[in-house]
Amino acid sequence: MPSIFSYQSAEVDWCEGNFERSAVIAEYYNTISNVSFFLLAPALLYLNRQYRQQRALPMYFVSALLICVGIFSTYFHMTLSYVGQLLDELSILWALAVAYSFWYPKVYFPRFIKSRKQFFWLSGVTTVVSTLMSFIKPAFNAYALNCIAFHLLYLTWRELKKCNDKRVHRMAKVMVVWWVLAISSWLSDRWLCGLWQAINFPYFHSFWHVLIAMSLLYCCPLVIYFDVNYEMPAFKPKLEYWPGDSWPIVVPYVTLEEPHKQC
Numbered sequence: 001m002p003s004i005f006s007y008q009s010a011e012v013d014w015c016e017g018n019f020e021r022s023a024v025i026a027e028y029y030n031t032i033s034n035v036s037f038f039l040l041a042p043a044l045l046y047l048n049r050q051y052r053q054q055r056a057l058p059m060y061f062v063s064a065l066l067i068c069v070g071i072f073s074t075y076f077h078m079t080l081s082y083v084g085q086l087l088d089e090l091s092i093l094w095a096l097a098v099a100y101s102f103w104y105p106k107v108y109f110p111r112f113i114k115s116r117k118q119f120f121w122l123s124g125v126t127t128v129v130s131t132l133m134s135f136i137k138p139a140f141n142a143y144a145l146n147c148i149a150f151h152l153l154y155l156t157w158r159e160l161k162k163c164n165d166k167r168v169h170r171m172a173k174v175m176v177v178w179w180v181l182a183i184s185s186w187l188s189d190r191w192l193c194g195l196w197q198a199i200n201f202p203y204f205h206s207f208w209h210v211l212i213a214m215s216l217l218y219c220c221p222l223v224i225y226f227d228v229n230y231e232m233p234a235f236k237p238k239l240e241y242w243p244g245d246s247w248p249i250v251v252p253y254v255t256l257e258e259p260h261k262q263c
């Protein structure tokens with residue numbers, strides 16, 4: 001019986017051919033495209049540094065978990081091992097759980113939850129139960145995780161209804177475009193592999209890594225923007241673009257306008 005650590009012991013195998021470019025890396029492009037997650041975390045911390053100074057714990061915690069996602073996803077595609085697959089999926093689950101625990105707006109808490117502390121407990125218990133259940137059918141986990149994006153889209157839509165800042169609406173639209181491209185790549189790698197192999201282009205899962213990191217690059221400032229509005233009344237959030245508004249390719253981030261001076 002193969003070990004759960006051994007090469008190709010995972011339940012899933014992505015479309016890219018195995019060991020075609022290296023004797024030790026199973027899926028070469030799927031492995032190296034994880035560099036996106038290693039760039040994403042420091043970019044978020046650097047660009048949103050004013051917010052990070054106010055909310056250091058959640059920012060460092062989620063950034064560290066995004067790095068873990070990168071490490072485990074790299075390990076998974078390098079080995080295609082059962083342990084790699086579970087670590088990849090569980091690191092995503094825990095990163096999302098921590099992000100929800102810190103940033104889920106209080107106005108959407110279920111009625112029986114009275115404080116963020118209680119919400120932490122609810123998220124913690126739900127995540128531990130989901131972690132245990134994830135061993136039942138690991139191949140199903142990725143579909144369940146992808147469904148969380150629909151909840152994020154729903155929350156974004158609810159928030160945009162209350163917001164009339166045009167820059168925020170534009171940023172949300174761009175985030176959705178990146179996500180649609182990302183999920184299309186993920187699904188097509190899963191379901192249309194025969195077609196991509198026939199045309200010798202089985203690289204859609206590596207596109208997914210880059211595209212989902214791009215959508216997170218837009219999603220995170222949105223989360224920060226709404227958090228400042230809800231939880232930090234002394235500040236006014238402002239969306240800015242790096243390196244500048246007039247550049248063709250830009251990265252959004254949030255600055256905090258000076259707190260109201262007390263006389």
Ligand SMILES: CCCCCCCC/C=C\CCCCCCCC(=O)N[C@@H](CO)[C@H](O)/C=C/CCCCCCCCCCCCC
Binds near residue numbers: 095143145153219
């Ligand atoms: C201030 C910041 C707050 C926001 C924090 C958001 C935290 C997000 C945490 C984790 C997301 C990482 C997703 C990347 C997964 C990469 C690894 C991967 O490719 N794994 C595959 C196997 O290699 C696996 O099959 C994929 C599983 C599906 C993952 C689905 C993740 C949904 C993430 C939702 C992001 C939404 C962005 C825009 C929403 C409209």
Ligand SMILES: [Ca+2]
Binds near residue numbers: 013014016017018027
């Ligand atoms: Ca493969």
Ligand SMILES: [Zn+2]
Binds near residue numbers: 073077205209
């Ligand atoms: Zn992957």
